[in-house]
Amino acid sequence: MAKEKYKYLPIEAEESEFNVRELLDRYLRYWPWFIIVGGLALGLAMLYLKYTEPMYKTVSTIIIKDEDKGTGSDPSALVDLGMMGGMATNSISNELGLLTSKRIMYNTVKALDLNVQYWSDEELLSKELYDFSPVKVEIFRLDDRGLEKAILSESNVYKVHNLGGGKLSVVNETTEEEVQTDLGQMVELDFVDFNVQEKEGQEAVPPEEAWTSIRIKFVSLGSVVDKYRGKMVVEIIEEQSTLIQLSLEDPVPKKAQDILNQVVFEYNRDAIDEKNLIAKNTADFIDERLAIINQELDSVETGKEEFKAANSLTDIGAESNMIIQNVSEYNKRQQEVQTQLELTNSMLNYMNSDKLVLFPSNLGIEETSVNQLIAEYNSMVVQRNRLMAGSTEKNPIIVRLDAQIAQMKNSVRSSLQGRRDNLLISSGNLRRQSGRLGSQISAVPGQERKFRGIERQQSIKESLYLYLLQKREENTLKLTVRAPKAKLVDQAYSNWSPISPNPKKALAIAMFLGLMLPVLVIEGKELLNNKIRNRSDLEKKVKGIPVLGELPKLTKKDKEFNANSNRSLLSESCRIVLANLQYTMVKHDPKKGGVCVFVTSTVKGEGKTFTTMNLAHTLATTGKKVIVVGADLRNPQLQRYKEGLNKVLGVSDYLVSRTQELKHLIQDSEQHPNLKFLPSGSIPPNPAELLQLDKMGAMLKELEEAYDYVFVDTAPSMLLADTFLISKYADVTLYVVRTGFTKKNVLNFAMDASKEGKLKNMNFVLNDVGLANLGYGSKYGYVYGEDQPGFWQRLKHSF
Known part of the structure; x- marks a missing residue:
């Protein structure tokens, strides 16, 4: 009993392993795209890390004194006067609001002169120098309205060039207006009057080197106040306490430290x-x-x-x-x-x-x-x-x-x-x-x-x-x-390791996107796809009906018909289809004559004639006598393979004539001596009536006696009833499905036709299959003995 209980476990494990492997194979076939997208994502991440300005976090901690309880330095007389009750009716939340108030930040920005910014003179990555600036600007007059106009016209940035000997050149970046001046001499502009002085003991430039140029940017006090009010975070460290932490993120740590220290000073004052x-x-x-x-x-x-x-x-x-x-x-x-x-x-x-x-x-x-x-x-x-x-x-x-x-x-x-x-x-x-x-x-x-x-x-x-x-x-x-x-x-201090950009995080996100973007594209394409894309899609829709094989998608340099190449991918695919076709014909009686193979599809354009001709030619090269019959009387296509077939007599002429002999209508092919054509002939006004004649069956019987294989190129089954009218004469029916063209839901029509017996001994052939989907994946989908396609060719056909 114990053995009976567990005897199916290995099978379940094998099925589970197969499903995982199938899922991996589903993505591995697109490995070039994963490599390309992943490489691009990592490249963008590296560019982001290289050109993104690092941000540093600065923190300061204070305690708001609870003055209701008094302090050691307060005289008792002051407590009697009732003048020390600042916290008596105000919650700590009010103090937090005061620390972040616009007035406190305005006083801070004004005290530190943050409306004048110093930047390095670099085209690509200009950095703010702040205290490391070699010069200091002293403002004598600043017109707020004039500054706003200059900001709107982007003419509020000036380049200061050191000409040597205390001489300076002040150039507007936008208008390129230049003013010559000396160190310490006042420069009069439209909205500001100032002078430029060298900082004593500045740390930006080594003593043996002289600074060459620097960018000075004038901004409004209000904009700086709003900027740092939005960036500064004030929060209580622990509940039921007055311990408060102030934090600020900025690319210049020294600047952030000065701001936090000045905010505390302004608050106390x-x-x-x-x-x-x-x-x-x-x-x-x-x-x-x-x-x-x-x-x-x-x-x-x-x-x-x-x-x-x-x-x-x-x-x-x-x-x-x-x-x-x-x-x-x-x-x-x-x-x-x-x-x-x-x-x-x-x-x-x-x-x-x-x-x-x-x-x-x-x-x-x-x-x-x-x-x-x-x-x-x-x-x-x-x-x-x-x-x-x-x-x-x-x-x-x-x-x-x-x-x-x-x-x-x-x-x-x-x-x-x-x-x-x-x-x-x-x-x-x-x-x-x-x-x-x-x-x-x-x-x-x-x-x-x-x-x-x-x-x-x-x-x-x-x-x-x-x-x-x-x-x-x-x-x-x-x-x-x-x-x-x-x-x-704690006085304001900075963490000298930048909090952003984070290299590990950026690279991890890049790797994640490099993997997920192709997956999302693949899954999105799969979700939105309503057409047959590969053999797996077809087999899921036509369970119980054999899929004999696949015919590859032809490239621009490939010919539609391979008459001379026996080792081409198309020839090998045709041999696989014909080999599988033999297994469906094991019960065929050779005494009856040749095999009558009907080739049809759902609609026009799925490759019936292409499939018919390539299978017929492949059989002809093996020494079999093969004839292709053009049974699509409304839209004949055999003339693509031999010029002039649309101008000679054929099936329709034979069916309407009482004297015409069949052997006189058969045409030689240009592809192989064993391959013959019976064209459709003149386009009749009543093709359905002609196909229903008993003479049609007699004609096919005569051909079966003369040839090993009779391939009948029929009309599309879903559009016309012509194929159903003559399907009883078929030994086997090949139903052609084209990838990227045939919709999944129309296969229900083929399945119903098979179940109802309208199409005899039906088998499917998948046409126009890309290299990545041919066979059972790109790993095994290439011809033995031939060089595999190059990387870019496989990349092109992966989707």
Whole structure:
């Protein structure tokens, strides 16, 4: 049982191996095309690698400080002022947007003078020199509109030639206008005024050599800004962190390094300017309040002095010390309430302005919710100012922020007004309580009461004045602290191995395309092909019906009929067809006479007559007596092989005549003595009726008795019924199919005709087969004993 179970496995393996081999053979027959396309692809890849400018990747890493938590260098007083809250309401995404903003990049490009480019003076591969330029251009005037016009007319590039002795020649590449100048002397052009200076210590040219020429290109700042904004990539390295990586790809690594370093510098400078703006607004507010309180304090002190002088007072209230001690606590609380009330009123007066300004924060207001609202309002104003630097007031984000700021301002005002109302109530309560105690000291002289009131006002003003002086000093200290917001982790550095072009990748793609393009062409041709191309196509369509052989495609130098060459490819192919034909005739009775072979096809032009003549001639050369009968009475073709056959009597004349003898109609051929012709004769008006006559069968019977082989060249089967009318007389029918001409679907007609018995003992012959498809592939499709075709001939016939 075990043997039975596995006895078919070797057969399956063999079939699988055959299929793989067949698939490989399918492509290997086109190997010249794979070599040519692969060679071209590799050649293009080499040209690409040679002439493509290499790109290098430059990277820099920074950390955005989280200033909510403070830093070691920030004084605690600055944190109390609430001026270090830059990150409090802004996500790290906003910082990424600021790093890539147009304003930051504009400042970077302007600082590095990137709108002036230096290129080597080479025709084919001009390279940007940047810092390796032997000269430096200093611009005195640049007209943006004039530059745009020059760029459009491509007249913004100048060649600077070193004439020696400090002399220069400046030539416009487009207009070829030339200006003679000296090193350091100003050159005045339509859109720019500049001078050219040699760089000291430049690295481009060895000291013993002098530079000869260089190309200088003027471009607009905007175009450079847009270019590098699009190329620079800013991304967070790790989630939940402020570690940011900036990367830039450019053919000049030093240039990319300078750009990234300058971007970080501009970002830090922008952040410091924002911090100083908040501190400056706070300083202005404090100075304004100090001026007012100083004036009020002077007034109180002057009143106190005048009061004591008018009443001749030196030491007041010794006897009221006991009562004063009782009310001291109320006075202290009254002082605190009055201080808070004064600060609250000051803030409300400051808020009456319609201008969008930053509010002072943490000035001593003891209401936590009010301080939080002020901090949130300031953060919104800072965020709006940052966005306005690179946008307009019509920006939807600015509009939304304006609405939020207005709403927050109303919230702050409402909170301060509520705070003031509460303080007024507290002040009233304290006054009433003080009034109750005041009744106890009614006996104290009025001077004492007035004097204490004056001292109380003096104490309030002094306390507020000292507090504001302290805050002014702290704010001044903050203005001197310029800590960068972005801490540099890794200064910009470049990978000195270019990221593109990648030789391995380019060559791999070239090899892939070299293999895949021919495959795609082959498969595409196969997919779109609806015609028979080779023997395999034919055998798949006509399963069960033998394919006797193939006849090769003739080249221009080949003759349609090989009368003298016995070793030609056509002769060998005919012998193969005839050899296979013998196997179909094993049951033929020699006593019956010769073999009657009908040759037909689907439509005109598939090579019936060509096949008939070459098979007949091949048999004649073996000593067989062969005759070719022209049975296509409508469109005879035998005259191609002997001049004048269309003018002599033939089959049609024999069928309509009662006296005509067949032997008088037979013509000798010019190709071989054993080969005879029976032409079709005059073209009749009723060929179908003539072919149905019994005389047709008698004629073929007579010929079979006189010849070993009778080849009947019939009409196309699909177009006419003539062949079907006489097919009963055939011993074998050869159905000719032409590669690249016969459509696959029309073979269904031949198959149906065979199944229905309309065409007797039908076999196929494949005609006009290319060298690459002849036999079982190009490896075995050539004639033994003859030189194989050359490379270009095989390449020509591979498709």
